[in-house]
Amino acid sequence: NAGVTQTPKFQVLKTGQSMTLQCAQDMNHNSMYWYRQDPGMGLRLIYYSASEGTTDKGEVPNGYNVSRLNKREFSLRLESAAPSQTSVYFCASKGTGVTYEQYFGPGTRLTVT
Amino acid sequence: GQQLNQNPQSMFIQEGEDVSMNCTSSSIFNTWLWYKQDPGEGPVLLIALYKAGELTSNGRLTAQFGITRKDSFLNISASIPSDVGIYFCAGQKADSNYQLIWGAGTKLIIKP
Numbered sequence: 001n002a003g004v005t006q007t008p009k010f011q012v013l014k015t016g017q018s019m020t021l022q023c024a025q026d027m028n029h030n031s032m033y034w035y036r037q038d039p040g041m042g043l044r045l046i047y048y049s050a051s052e053g054t055t056d057k058g059e060v061p062n063g064y065n066v067s068r069l070n071k072r073e074f075s076l077r078l079e080s081a082a083p084s085q086t087s088v089y090f091c092a093s094k095g096t097g098v099t100y101e102q103y104f105g106p107g108t109r110l111t112v113t
Numbered sequence: 114g115q116q117l118n119q120n121p122q123s124m125f126i127q128e129g130e131d132v133s134m135n136c137t138s139s140s141i142f143n144t145w146l147w148y149k150q151d152p153g154e155g156p157v158l159l160i161a162l163y164k165a166g167e168l169t170s171n172g173r174l175t176a177q178f179g180i181t182r183k184d185s186f187l188n189i190s191a192s193i194p195s196d197v198g199i200y201f202c203a204g205q206k207a208d209s210n211y212q213l214i215w216g217a218g219t220k221l222i223i224k225p
Binding site for chain 2: 041
């Protein structure tokens with residue numbers, strides 16, 4: 001039981017390049033989330049998927065797209081990377097029922113030059 | 114933007130000291146969660162609180178759900194070196210089933 005996994009762990013992009021961050025969970029959770037973490041700012045929600053087949057914008061969605069490929073996988077795409085997107089990206093998942101507890105992956109450290 | 118005020122931003126502690134931190138908001142929350150993040154890792158859930166007034170412990174950690182439902186507190190007793198890291202509070206508001214609101218974190222540093 002690996003929990004939430006993310007790939008890659010590190011990535012360096014040039015301005016304008018595109019890439020997809022991958023996330024998968026093996027806990028049979030319905031809801032999945034993408035956050036970015038910048039120094040001193042805590043976690044900010046980019047997009048979330050309440051259940052398979054649905055996605056919704058969070059606090060900072062501009063410049064990103066997401067795909068909920070199936071119940072296990074939720075990917076985040078940067079179509080044209082900008083230096084302002086340099087950050088650490090975390091994926092999380094949440095189970096069903098009366099719980100709001102989110103479980104996090106190890107993060108992807110992205111630098112855009 | 115963020116709607117949770119987390120204090121203090123950072124604190125230097127001696128090994129063996131007790132530690133207190135808190136999160137406050139002008140909004141009412143139904144759930145409070147406390148997480149710890151070690152360097153280079155994702156946040157790990159420490160304690161979840163679901164009822165106003167609830168007091169829950171996890172080893173040397175104790176967290177409380179404030180009576181007003183607008184705040185929460187985390188205490189660490191007899192701190193040890195592995196307590197170093199960033200502690201985050203997160204709250205779930207009554208009008209949101211899926212999203213959490215996050216504090217900016219409290220960074221715990223052990224004095225040499």
